[in-house]
Amino acid sequence: MSDALPTQAPTDPILQLEGVCTNIAQYHILQGVDLVVPRGALTMLLGRNGVGKTTTMRTIIGHWRAHQGRILFDGEDITKLPTPAIAQPGVGFVPEDMGIFSDLTVEENMVLAAASGPINSARLDWIFTAFPPLKTFWKSDAGTLSGGQKQMLSIARAMVEERRLYLIDEPTKGLAPAIISTMAKALKDLKDQGSSVLLVEQNFAVARALGDSANVMDDGRMIWSGQMAELGGDAALQERLMGLSMEAH
Amino acid sequence: MSAAPEHAPTMAQATLAERIAPHMPVLLVPLLALAGFVAIMNPASWLTLTVSGLAMGMMIFLMASGLTLVFGLMDVINFGHGAFVSVGAFIGITVLTELGHMTATPSLMLNLGAVLLAVLGAMVATELRGGAFEKVIVAPVYGHHLKQILVTMGGLIVVEQLIIVLWGPEEIYFNRPEALKGAITFAGAAIEKFRLVAVVVGLVVFGLMRWVLRRTKIGLIVRAGVENGEMVEALGYRLKLVFVGVFIAGSALAGLGGVMWALYQEVITAHMGNHDMILIFIVVIIGGLGSVEGCFFGALLVGLMQNYIAFIEPKAALISNIALMVTILMWRPMGMIPVVKAK
Numbered sequence: 001m002s003d004a005l006p007t008q009a010p011t012d013p014i015l016q017l018e019g020v021c022t023n024i025a026q027y028h029i030l031q032g033v034d035l036v037v038p039r040g041a042l043t044m045l046l047g048r049n050g051v052g053k054t055t056t057m058r059t060i061i062g063h064w065r066a067h068q069g070r071i072l073f074d075g076e077d078i079t080k081l082p083t084p085a086i087a088q089p090g091v092g093f094v095p096e097d098m099g100i101f102s103d104l105t106v107e108e109n110m111v112l113a114a115a116s117g118p119i120n121s122a123r124l125d126w127i128f129t130a131f132p133p134l135k136t137f138w139k140s141d142a143g144t145l146s147g148g149q150k151q152m153l154s155i156a157r158a159m160v161e162e163r164r165l166y167l168i169d170e171p172t173k174g175l176a177p178a179i180i181s182t183m184a185k186a187l188k189d190l191k192d193q194g195s196s197v198l199l200v201e202q203n204f205a206v207a208r209a210l211g212d213s214a215n216v217m218d219d220g221r222m223i224w225s226g227q228m229a230e231l232g233g234d235a236a237l238q239e240r241l242m243g244l245s246m247e248a249h
Numbered sequence: 250m251s252a253a254p255e256h257a258p259t260m261a262q263a264t265l266a267e268r269i270a271p272h273m274p275v276l277l278v279p280l281l282a283l284a285g286f287v288a289i290m291n292p293a294s295w296l297t298l299t300v301s302g303l304a305m306g307m308m309i310f311l312m313a314s315g316l317t318l319v320f321g322l323m324d325v326i327n328f329g330h331g332a333f334v335s336v337g338a339f340i341g342i343t344v345l346t347e348l349g350h351m352t353a354t355p356s357l358m359l360n361l362g363a364v365l366l367a368v369l370g371a372m373v374a375t376e377l378r379g380g381a382f383e384k385v386i387v388a389p390v391y392g393h394h395l396k397q398i399l400v401t402m403g404g405l406i407v408v409e410q411l412i413i414v415l416w417g418p419e420e421i422y423f424n425r426p427e428a429l430k431g432a433i434t435f436a437g438a439a440i441e442k443f444r445l446v447a448v449v450v451g452l453v454v455f456g457l458m459r460w461v462l463r464r465t466k467i468g469l470i471v472r473a474g475v476e477n478g479e480m481v482e483a484l485g486y487r488l489k490l491v492f493v494g495v496f497i498a499g500s501a502l503a504g505l506g507g508v509m510w511a512l513y514q515e516v517i518t519a520h521m522g523n524h525d526m527i528l529i530f531i532v533v534i535i536g537g538l539g540s541v542e543g544c545f546f547g548a549l550l551v552g553l554m555q556n557y558i559a560f561i562e563p564k565a566a567l568i569s570n571i572a573l574m575v576t577i578l579m580w581r582p583m584g585m586i587p588v589v590k591a592k
Contacts, residue, residue, distance in 0.1 A: 099483065103472060104476075108473075115486065
């Protein structure tokens with residue numbers, strides 16, 4: 001696309017996708033995705049429903065395999081690595097369906113997420129401050145939590161250890177406004193700590209408030225990359241890229 | 250943006266039925282024992298049958314527990330599981346026969362030592378075979394149920410024939426170690442000593458499995474993996490390795506179950522494992538695929554049911570367990586303690 005801004009690519013990316021193609025059964029879902037996630041910033045991945053945002057996330061973590069193209073994590077080619085080998089060096093993944101172990105307690109979910117050892121108590125305090133219900137329901141089965149609480153647990157699991165990159169897929173989907181603001185605050189905390197985050201978000205107000213840079217997908221390709229502020233301030237551009245305008249949100 | 254309001258949940262008082270529901274699978278065992286007592290009306294016979302049923306249930310649990318985890322973790326239907334039971338029994342009994350000098354004396358310690366060595370031999374053999382079985386037979390057919398059924402069935406036939414090649418086609422009869430022969434009398438009921446041993450072994454293994462699954466990180470990974478393997482991998486754990494470990498441990502338990510079953514029956518045949526697979530599958534299904542607790546209580550129900558009905562109406566014994574399965578599935582279609590799958 002003519003208005004893509006490849007010149008904005010930073011010099012020190014934590015994650016880079018180059019021409020990534022992913023097929024699911026006979027469907028060509030990703031058709032050459034290029035994406036640069038700068039280190040220490042919050043990068044938005046935007047686009048209408050069904051354009052390949054979740055497939056992009058799942059391809060990065062290795063749940064789907066890229067048939068073409070390259071994925072570089074901190075300079076290392078992870079395209080063909082199995083999921084655990086991608087996650088181990090420090091990728092925290094919050095899937096769209098939250099991936100909660102409902103048979104396990106909240107505590108057990110968190111213990112499992114702290115793959116490298118016991119949970120750091122300072123980090124746990126930070127999580128409890130961000131998501132008080134997790135403290136209340138620490139010993140309860142995760143399956144008994146409400147939708148919003150499950151989402152809190154899903155993000156808390158990713159946050160329980162310091163990761164080099166966080167992949168977070170639609171953390172505010174289907175949540176009540178009060179819970180959305182809790183989520184947004186936690187994500188802002190994460191960003192303020194200098195973490196690198198790739199965030200898929202349908203709620204444009206949240207995206208505009210949090211994002212440093214933004215990437216917009218359509219039909220399995222990246223159609224626009226640039227600063228979030230630029231996209232956030234241009235209603236006509238939003239309308240053209242995503243079929244929405246800020247007034248609608 | 251403002252934070253979410255302070256969280257102060259209030260809990261509604263659960264009704265009696267709601268409070269009992271989660272414990273129903275546990276309560277069913279004493280309820281069935283009570284029903285048996287009412288139907289048999291003879292305390293001595295009832296006690297004999299109950300211990301016998303519990304012993305049988307424990308042994309079925311040993312054989313079935315590995316199968317339920319293998320299915321729950323990797324969605325693998327392993328019809329070849331029965332082969333581990335047979336191999337365990339043959340290796341175990343061979344070791345026991347070699348240790349004739351230890352089993353012929355009435356010393357309980359020497360006898361139990363011999364049984365322990367037999368069990369260890371059987372478990373090591375089935376463990377090795379389990380590892381090979383996973384690599385050669387199961388690994389190529391992950392995700393294909395029909396192929397799994399065909400190829401594991403084939404594996405079972407090959408192993409059965411290998412047993413015939415090595416040990417011959419005849420049934421092999423043998424005697425239990427001296428100290429485990431005979432019965433003790435308690436409250437007018439004759440209780441075979443070996444059945445008591447089986448009950449103790451079953452309880453110890455169940456306790457150990459529960460401890461591992463509830464209290465260790467490996468256990469957490471296994472339980473989480475049964476529910477959502479993809480997410481466990483996204484947390485950085487190599488589920489495939491864990492699964493191979495579970496497959497091997499499950500095979501070893503089947504081997505242990507095989508030795509116990511052989512000592513219970515005092516005869517072994519190449520087809521014994523295959524024959525037991527029907528009971529094993531019933532137990533795995535009524536327990537809830539992937540649930541160790543469900544498997545345990547399901548096995549006790551099947552063992553008790555089989556013994557009570559065989560006493561009251563022998564002809565009905567065969568169908569009683571099918572009837573039990575149908576009844577439980579009508580009550581809980583996913584089994585007594587269903588495992589929620591995130592797929």
